[in-house]
Amino acid sequence: xxxxxxxxxxxxxxxxxxxxxxxxxxxxxxxxxxxxxxxxxxxxxxxxxxxxxxxxxxxxxxxxxxxxxxxxxxxxxxxxxxxxxxxxxxxxxxxxxxxxxxxxxxxxxxxxxxxxxxxxxxxxxxxxxxxxxxxxxxxxxxxxxxxxxxxxxxxxxxxxxxxxxxxxxxxxx
Amino acid sequence: xxxxxxxxxxxxxxxxxxxxxxxxxxxxxxxxxxxxxxxxxxxxxxxxxxxxxxxxxxxxxxxxxxxxxxxxxxxxxxxxxxxxxxxxxxxxxxxxxxxxxxxxxxxxxxxxxxxxxxxxxxxxxxxxxxxxxxxxxxxxxxxxxxxxxxxxxxxxxxxxxxxxxxxxxxxxx
DNA sequence: GATAATTAATCAGTATGCTGATTATATGTA
DNA sequence: TACATATAATCAGCATACTGATTAATTATC
Numbered sequence: 069x070x071x072x073x074x075x076x077x078x079x080x081x082x083x084x085x086x087x088x089x090x091x092x093x094x095x096x097x098x099x100x101x102x103x104x105x106x107x108x109x110x111x112x113x114x115x116x117x118x119x120x121x122x123x124x125x126x127x128x129x130x131x132x133x134x135x136x137x138x139x140x141x142x143x144x145x146x147x148x149x150x151x152x153x154x155x156x157x158x159x160x161x162x163x164x165x166x167x168x169x170x171x172x173x174x175x176x177x178x179x180x181x182x183x184x185x186x187x188x189x190x191x192x193x194x195x196x197x198x199x200x201x202x203x204x205x206x207x208x209x210x211x212x213x214x215x216x217x218x219x220x221x222x223x224x225x226x227x228x229x230x231x232x233x234x235x236x237x238x239x240x241x
Numbered sequence: 242x243x244x245x246x247x248x249x250x251x252x253x254x255x256x257x258x259x260x261x262x263x264x265x266x267x268x269x270x271x272x273x274x275x276x277x278x279x280x281x282x283x284x285x286x287x288x289x290x291x292x293x294x295x296x297x298x299x300x301x302x303x304x305x306x307x308x309x310x311x312x313x314x315x316x317x318x319x320x321x322x323x324x325x326x327x328x329x330x331x332x333x334x335x336x337x338x339x340x341x342x343x344x345x346x347x348x349x350x351x352x353x354x355x356x357x358x359x360x361x362x363x364x365x366x367x368x369x370x371x372x373x374x375x376x377x378x379x380x381x382x383x384x385x386x387x388x389x390x391x392x393x394x395x396x397x398x399x400x401x402x403x404x405x406x407x408x409x410x411x412x413x414x
Numbered sequence: 415g416a417t418a419a420t421t422a423a424t425c426a427g428t429a430t431g432c433t434g435a436t437t438a439t440a441t442g443t444a
Numbered sequence: 445t446a447c448a449t450a451t452a453a454t455c456a457g458c459a460t461a462c463t464g465a466t467t468a469a470t471t472a473t474c
Contacts, residue, residue, distance in 0.1 A: 076288050076305065077394070080360045080372075081264040081281060083379040086306055086394075088261040089431085090383060092460095096432085108254060109460070115249050117362060120470080126422060132249065133259055138461050162422040164468045187253050193385020194378060199253075202378040205371055206256040212366020217266035217440060218462070221250070221259075222375040234321035262461085267431095269462090280429070299452060312433050313454060318429080335452040337438045391432070 087190075095186045101183035104175060105149075109134060109142050111183060114151060114176050117166045118139075120224060124163040130222025152173055245345060260363075268359045275355035277348060278322075282307060282357060283313050287324060287349050291340045297336040303395025311392075324348055 075080055081148040095108045106114070112132045117123055120131070125143060143166065146152040151172030158162040168176070191199045214220045249255055266280045279287070285305045290296055293304070299315060302309040316339065319325040324345030330336040339351070364372045387393045 076285050078376070078380075080363055080376060081357075082285065082305075083376060083383060084261040084264040084363070085281070086383045087259040087379050087386075089390050089392065090386040091257040092431085094386070095254055097389070107459070108258070109344055112249050112255065124422070132255075133262070135371055135461060135463095136423075137463085140378040141459075141461095157422095160422075160470070161387070162467095164423070181315070183252075189384055190253055190257070190386060197376070198378055198381070201374065202296045203253060203256060204380065205367060205378070206260050207251075208254060208367045208371070209375065210259045213260075213263040213267070213363060216270070216362070217262050219262065222470095226441085236344070256465070265461085282430070308431060308433095309453075310433085310455085311429095314429075314431095330452095334453075335437095337453070362421075 070099060091186075091190045095183070096189045097165055098180060098182040098186040098189065102179060104179045104182065106175065109138070110181065111144060111176075113139070113142050114168060114172055115204045115234050117152065117172065118176055121167055122165045123224070124157065124160075124165060126163075127222075128166065129219065131224055132219075133219050135219040146172070163213075163217040246409065248276060251411055252363070259305075259386045264359075267363045271355040271359040271362065272352060275352060277352045277355065279348065279352060282311070283319055284352065285340060286312065287345055290325065291341045291346065291349055294340055295338045296397070297333075297338060299336075300338065300395075300397050302392065306390075306392050308392040334345050337339070367407040 074172060077169075092108055095111075099106055099111075104111055109132075112134075116131050117129055120128075123131070123218060127141050128134075128141040128143075134142070143152060147154050149171075151169055153167045153169055154164045155167070171240045191202070194202060210221075265281055268284075272279055272284075282305075285307075286301060289301055289304050293301075296304070298308075298312050299309055301316075307315070316325060316327060316337075320327050322344075323341055326339045326340045326342055327337045328337045364375070367375060383394075
């Protein structure tokens with residue numbers, strides 16, 4: 069059984085996939101054990117919308133670094149579960165404004181302990197220093213590669229907050 | 242815009258997904274630039290089968306840590322592309338023996354430079370020491386979490402090599 | 415103010431990746 | 445040998461993720 073040129077199991081891409089695979093499985097397990105039916109993307113979207121009421125889908129996609137076509141489906145399912153409201157924007161009739169519902173807010177706060185537990189569990193093989201270092205290196209590699217995928221991270225523009233027409237006042241005055 | 246409890250963009254699970262997202266995008270870009278139409282899984286499967294002729298699908302899935310139901314589809318597509326042969330095993334009529342074809346071998350060797358380039362590009366934000374350290378920490382975290390997903394890594398049992406009835410002789414004498 | 419270029423959302427299509435079930439075959443045990 | 449158990453592959457169903465196209469609306473340019 070001759071060895072392949074380079075063991076696939078040691079390649080960065082393979083390790084990236086494996087770690088993510090474990091992360092997703094742990095998230096699902098913890099969420100389910102806590103009685104919630106929410107996927108990692110759905111959680112990320114819900115949290116981002118909660119923090120940015122009235123955000124549109126493209127901006128949301130940029131904030132959590134998901135492809136805009138993926139976000140369409142994710143938002144569909146969150147609306148269907150009653151966690152979001154999606155309405156046409158008055159400022160831009162192409163856009164949809166997203167708002168979290170009361171049920172969404174309850175789910176978001178209720179699931180937090182499970183989400184945090186999941187983050188600990190996926191790092192259980194590392195001590196505190198190693199965990200910190202892993203996250204630092206991931207952040208660094210990701211920052212350098214941000215533009216390489218179709219769904220790069222994009223900061224929300226200043227007026228995202230204005231979308232729902234309610235934050236303006238407490239920005240700088 | 243009040244800050245969420247913990248910025249999602251700093252969570253291990255989010256960083257895991259982002260890094261993997263970039264890794265996949267880079268793989269696709271490099272493979273396509275080199276004139277190949279092969280996904281990361283397809284590459285991993287092809288390489289594993291090449292190194293373990295006659296391997297069955299469950300063992301293959303364990304070797305590259307993919308879910309067995311995913312492997313069914315991946316193998317379908319590789320067979321359809323003419324890179325694999327899939328035949329019923331004589332030792333166990335439930336199992337399928339997988340064999341790489343000449344076309345598969347050519348693709349596998351031809352795509353190697355692109356695959357290696359992709360691994361470098363996805364780490365371009367890190368220097369050599371940092372890259373080494375990231376991979377070490379990923380390996381460690383993955384080893385500790387191996388059993389947490391439905392598709393853990395499994396070493397091929399000793400008799401996988403025997404499946405095709407050809408390696409026995411050059412194993413230990 | 416007409417027209418071109420851009421943008422937000424969506425869609426069709428493909429490939430992962432998972433859960434849980436089914437089918438066919440092997441294996442263990444009474 | 446009969447029967448329970450286990451295993452390999454597959455399937456249906458769902459949710460990411462992507463590519464590339466389309467539609468509707470906005471913005472830029474002349």
